[in-house]
Amino acid sequence: xxxxxxxxxxxxxxxxxxxxxAAGTPAPEAKPAPAAPGPGGDVVIRTLPGIVVDTRAKEVRxxxxxxxxxxxxxxxxxxxxxxxxxxxxxxxxxxxxxTFALALLGLAPGKPGFTTExxxxxxxxxxxxxxxxxxxxxxxxxxxxxxxxxxRLAGNDDGLDRALEWVYVGQAGEQALRDADREGTVIxxxxxxxAVIDVxxxxxxxxxxxxxxxxxxxxxxxxxxxxxxxRPTGRRIEPRKVEIEVVLRPGQQPLLDxxxxxxxxLKEAVxxxxxxxxxxxxxxxxxxxxxxxxxVHDLLNDALMQVRLTVFRPKPLPAAGQAxxxxxxxxxxxxxxxxxxxxTWTLQEFQAGAADLLKGVTRxxxxxxxxxxxxxxxxxxxxxxxxxxxxxxxxxxEAKPAPATP
Numbered sequence: 001x002x003x004x005x006x007x008x009x010x011x012x013x014x015x016x017x018x019x020x021x022a023a024g025t026p027a028p029e030a031k032p033a034p035a036a037p038g039p040g041g042d043v044v045i046r047t048l049p050g051i052v053v054d055t056r057a058k059e060v061r062x063x064x065x066x067x068x069x070x071x072x073x074x075x076x077x078x079x080x081x082x083x084x085x086x087x088x089x090x091x092x093x094x095x096x097x098x099t100f101a102l103a104l105l106g107l108a109p110g111k112p113g114f115t116t117e118x119x120x121x122x123x124x125x126x127x128x129x130x131x132x133x134x135x136x137x138x139x140x141x142x143x144x145x146x147x148x149x150x151x152r153l154a155g156n157d158d159g160l161d162r163a164l165e166w167v168y169v170g171q172a173g174e175q176a177l178r179d180a181d182r183e184g185t186v187i188x189x190x191x192x193x194x195a196v197i198d199v200x201x202x203x204x205x206x207x208x209x210x211x212x213x214x215x216x217x218x219x220x221x222x223x224x225x226x227x228x229x230x231r232p233t234g235r236r237i238e239p240r241k242v243e244i245e246v247v248l249r250p251g252q253q254p255l256l257d258x259x260x261x262x263x264x265x266l267k268e269a270v271x272x273x274x275x276x277x278x279x280x281x282x283x284x285x286x287x288x289x290x291x292x293x294x295x296v297h298d299l300l301n302d303a304l305m306q307v308r309l310t311v312f313r314p315k316p317l318p319a320a321g322q323a324x325x326x327x328x329x330x331x332x333x334x335x336x337x338x339x340x341x342x343x344t345w346t347l348q349e350f351q352a353g354a355a356d357l358l359k360g361v362t363r364x365x366x367x368x369x370x371x372x373x374x375x376x377x378x379x380x381x382x383x384x385x386x387x388x389x390x391x392x393x394x395x396x397x398e399a400k401p402a403p404a405t406p
Contacts, residue, residue, distance in 0.1 A: 045104060050092030053104045060101045062186075062228040064091035070216040072154060074190040074205050076131075076147060077228060082184020088150055088214045089133070089226055095180035095196045099170040102196075107232060110169040113191035113198065115374040116243045117382060118308045120279035124191060124198040125239040127232055129166045131187065131197075135226040145218070147228070151189075152215040159215045167237055170196040187228075193374070197230075200237050243279040244270070244305075246296060248288045254296055263299065270303040280305040286313040286388065313388040327363035327392070330384070334369055336376035347379060354383050364389045 045053040050063040064077065067090040078087040079094050093101075099109070110126015131147040148164035166187070170180070180194040188195040189212045190205035203211050220226070246254055246266070253260040256269055270280075280300045284293040293309070300307045330340040338350040341357050350357075358364070364384050368377045377393070384391050 045101075048093060048097045048101060051097055051101050053101045055104065058105055058231060060098070060105065060230045062091045062093050062098070062230070064089045064226050064228060066220055066222050066224045066226060068214050069219045069222055071214050072207065072210045073151070073212045073214060074192075074210065075185060075188050076151070077187035079181070079184040079186055082182075088219060089228065091186060091228065093186065095170070095184065095186050095194070096177040098186055098196050099172065099177060099180070102168055102170065102230070102232075103172075105232060107168055109172050110167060110237075111239050112169045112171070112193045112195055113202065114193060115378060116279065116281075117378045118243045118279040118281040119306065119375065119378070120242040121202045122242050123202060123240065124167050124169045124195070124200050125237045126168045126170075128200070128235045128237060129168055129197060130231045130233055131166055132229040132231070133226055134229060135220055135224055137220070143220075147187075150215055150219050151212050154210055154213050159218060165200055166197050167200040168196070168232075169198050240276050241274075242276055243281065244273065244277060245281045245283065246300065248282070248284045248293055248296060250285060250287050250289070263295070266296070267299050267303070270300060270305065273303070273305075278305055280307050282307055282309045284309065284311050286311050308382060310382050310386045311388075312385055327365040328358070328361045328389070329365050329367070330380065331367040331369055332372040332377045332380055334371040336373050338380055347376060350380065351383055354387060358384065358387045358389055361389050364391045366391050366393050368393065 043055055045055070052061040052063075053059075054061070062077070066088065067078075067084040068086070068088055071086065073086055073088065075083050075087040077089045077091055078084060080090055080092055084090050107127045110124065111122075113124040114122055116122055132144055133147055133150060134142065134144045137143045146163065147166070148160050148162075150159075151164065152159050171177070176194070180196060183192065183194045185192050185194045185196060187197040189199060190203050190210065191198060192205065244257055246256055248254055253262055254266050255261075256266055261269060282293070282297055282300065297307055297309060328340065330338060333339055333344070336347065338345045338347060340350070345353065366377070366381060366384065368374075381391050381393070
């Protein structure tokens with residue numbers, strides 16, 4: 001329990017506000033119940049809505065019910081009032097509550113999956129979990145089955161033929177917890193930055209390409225009460241490096257992830273890269289010779305790297321007493337369009353018109369609106385950087401609305 005208490009110190013301030021109302025008042029369902037002591041100081045904790053934490057059994061149990069029997073899925077479990085239309089089970093617990101409960105078992109948050117600037121996918125990482133679904137069958141018998149038994153691959157009539165691994169990626173920051181509560185992302189099957197629990201591989205949320213469906217042969221009737229039992233396996237998946245950065249500046253050796261190397265050493269180092277690393281971001285100073293940039297570009301390509309070339313110009317310091325020019329506001333919307341300069345663009349239109357739009361601009365404030373894909377945000381950022389302006393990424397909840405389309 002000592003480790004659990006240390007983890008709790010880091011997330012308590014964030015988890016409690018997320019479980020409260022706007023004014024900080026505890027939500028009505030979060031009525032504290034006494035913890036029941038067990039042997040050796042272990043306890044059973046029922047202080048969160050619809051959650052039992054058993055530190056002796058090393059498990060978290062979520063009360064819920066079936067909400068869908070036969071549907072394409074982005075989530076396996078959602079919280080009430082969120083994504084019941086694309087989940088198998090719905091629970092009373094909020095994502096922030098589940099994060100809090102798993103911390104009581106001593107689990108530290110992991111890292112959600114995301115798309116890098118160069119377009120590589122960095123898969124979810126963290127402590128691995130076993131998830132079991134328990135319910136009472138029509139004949140009154142108790143049924144327990146691993147979570148993956150309630151799934152099938154999209155377009156396949158049969159259930160999965162192998163176990164599905166789960167990973168705890170929940171984040172402890174207050175804003176991350178609030179975002180997760182808003183989205184209801186308790187246990188995901190498509191990768192979301194707001195996920196508490198996810199699959200440890202790339203899984204899209206694009207409706208036409210969803211990997212999983214509920215299996216109507218095994219999912220009980222809609223409305224059936226269930227208990228989801230979450231148990232740590234004791235293993236952990238560590239984040240994998242999936243991308244490198246090479247920086248070119250005039251008169252200097254190339255920098256590979258910040259380390260200076262001559263061209264021969266750079267070639268050798270790149271050719272020794274693990275198979276997971278097949279993407280490179282090549283940043284070339286605007287004053288770098290084109291031939292040298294292309295030489296390094298070809299060196300990376302020859303090592304079977306996908307290369308994203310960006311051109312940057314070091315940001316000049318403002319003269320003494322001179323105010324810095326205001327930033328141009330650009331937003332990436334939920335449908336991956338770009339709102340800037342009083343109009344809305346597709347990514348292709350923005351790329352074509354960015355040079356004119358950004359003429360004379362030294363700073364850009366880039367807002368990633370809710371549900372904008374990380375890939376689209378990275379593409380817009382790369383386009384802006386290639387034209388010289390410095391870019392700062394602003395969280396959607398902190399941003400001022402960008403001008404609407406006329």
